[in-house]
Amino acid sequence: MLIKILTIFPEMFSGPLTSSILKRAQEQGLLKVEIVNIREFSEDRHLKVDDYPFGGGAGMVMKPEPFFRCLEALKPAPGARVILLTPQGKTFNQGMARELAEAEELILICGHYEGIDERVRTLVTDEISLGDFILTGGEIAAMAIVDCVGRLIPGVVGDPFSLKEESFNNGLLEYPQYTRPRLFRGMEVPGVLLSGNHREIERWRRAQAVRKTFLRRPDLLGEVSWDEEDMKTVNSILTGEAPPKAWK
Structure with missing residues (x-):
């Protein structure tokens, strides 16, 4: 370019x-x-x-x-x-x-x-x-x-997959990110990220992205394609119910 x-x-x-x-x-x-x-x-x-x-x-x-x-x-x-x-x-x-x-x-x-x-x-x-x-x-x-x-030009960013996970790319803000140490000043990395269960990790990340967008940028939600899991996340926010244990 x-x-x-x-x-x-x-x-x-x-x-x-x-x-x-x-x-x-x-x-x-x-x-x-x-x-x-x-x-x-x-x-x-x-x-x-x-x-x-x-x-x-x-x-x-x-x-x-x-x-x-x-x-x-x-x-x-x-x-x-x-x-x-x-x-x-x-x-x-x-x-x-x-x-x-x-x-x-x-x-x-x-x-x-x-x-x-x-x-x-x-x-x-x-x-x-x-x-x-x-x-x-x-x-x-x-x-x-x-x-x-x-940075969107092919080859500019080393890992092109990382672009797909960024905020706004799918209409949602990006999910929370963590790295070492596992425990820092009393704050612990969510257990699901340490589980090795990739399906549950993806569910957690999607739920966290929906949650963050709903609470911080609800104006973006009109462009999101919802599924049943997304609606459960939104309902848990509206009703104050705790999310599934694995998602904490």
Whole structure:
């Protein structure tokens, strides 16, 4: 996958893209990230990319010319997703990440100041927001999307099965995880995880995922395919009954 990031602060990306999984993905040729400085496409001799808004108001607005000239120079491949990072976009989620991971080329546009000239929207295929809050610019959102999408590219994560067990992948939050020591400061690992009974372990993990999602993120449950065991878990929460002994 090729990801191009359009920004006026290219130095912000040196850390996140040169360590951990994203670094290895680039070294292995699974992912290529290009940072494009929008200022290089300014028509102003001082490389200015913003101006006062028509109609008045506080702050500055990013000019359209640098974006148009930049994308014309980049010549996006057919089918490339050109994404404007904006609070007005669709809220980013794991389903959207899986969809974007199928693309061969992503172009992420990082806005700044009071926003981008409205005419730039004619260049984009998607508008994405991280959530209902305001960031200084689109750079942090771009980092989050590159990290989330990049790890879904085949081969980037060492054990692909681990991706299937993560939160949001099946509509549920992930079940609790434990490692050594078995007993730590009076807190013991659930006995079922030590039993070696893989069927019971899977039942326990599913029940815990349903329980955690029901209590913490009930808004996610509309996308879950329920079975009889799931309903028993939910009923035990609603009635206050203890779960089966093996599930504790």
